[in-house]
Amino acid sequence: MVDTCKLCRLNSALAILMLVSPCIGAGPESASVDTQSNVSKTAHNKDSSDRFRKMRVGKASYYGPEFYGKKMANGKRMNPNTNVAASKELPLGTKAKVTNLKTGKSAVVNIEDRGPYVKGRIVDLSPKTAQELDMKKAGVAPVEVKPLVVPQTAADESEQGNTAK
Numbered sequence: 001m002v003d004t005c006k007l008c009r010l011n012s013a014l015a016i017l018m019l020v021s022p023c024i025g026a027g028p029e030s031a032s033v034d035t036q037s038n039v040s041k042t043a044h045n046k047d048s049s050d051r052f053r054k055m056r057v058g059k060a061s062y063y064g065p066e067f068y069g070k071k072m073a074n075g076k077r078m079n080p081n082t083n084v085a086a087s088k089e090l091p092l093g094t095k096a097k098v099t100n101l102k103t104g105k106s107a108v109v110n111i112e113d114r115g116p117y118v119k120g121r122i123v124d125l126s127p128k129t130a131q132e133l134d135m136k137k138a139g140v141a142p143v144e145v146k147p148l149v150v151p152q153t154a155a156d157e158s159e160q161g162n163t164a165k
Helices: 004-026 028-053 127-132 152-159
Strands: 056-061 085-086 095-100 106-113 121-125 141-149
Touching: 056 127, 095 121, 106 121, 106 127, 121 127, 121 141
Parallel strands: 056 121, 085 106
Antiparallel strands: 056 141, 085 121, 095 106, 095 141
16 A cells, blocks of 8 residues: 555655766766656556455445355455355455445445356355345445555555566
8 A cells, every 4th residue: 555645755755866876976867767667657556556445336246155264365255144245356364344235234244255246246245244245145245345445555555566466
């Protein structure tokens, strides 16, 4: 995650480097090239980490009994009595607020698995979370998923182009 203050400090440091580099033996051309690559990389990093923070709207479903106790993508076993969830897009370890758009009820989940693999669905929830959102009877519900905390390592991997597909 790159915050605005860090970007400002980086841009200020790069501007100073451009002014000072001819004095310390580096040519103005090299300072200009380095500055340009750092500025464009910084802009790319901000865009990459921002995509993890965007709100998503779609359908949610929940884990069936056949998944209880099975290993999730993070290596832990699926416990139906926790607020775990699966997402194909959000990094593992993300905390997100899921809101049932029909009932207005919300719950905070931890993204610990990959999925769902059914077209049109954006998140699979634990049975406990599905109960909290009043969607257990219907099985599927329209939801809004808003990331609250995205792990720093996810933004770092994205910035390096190493995101999971």
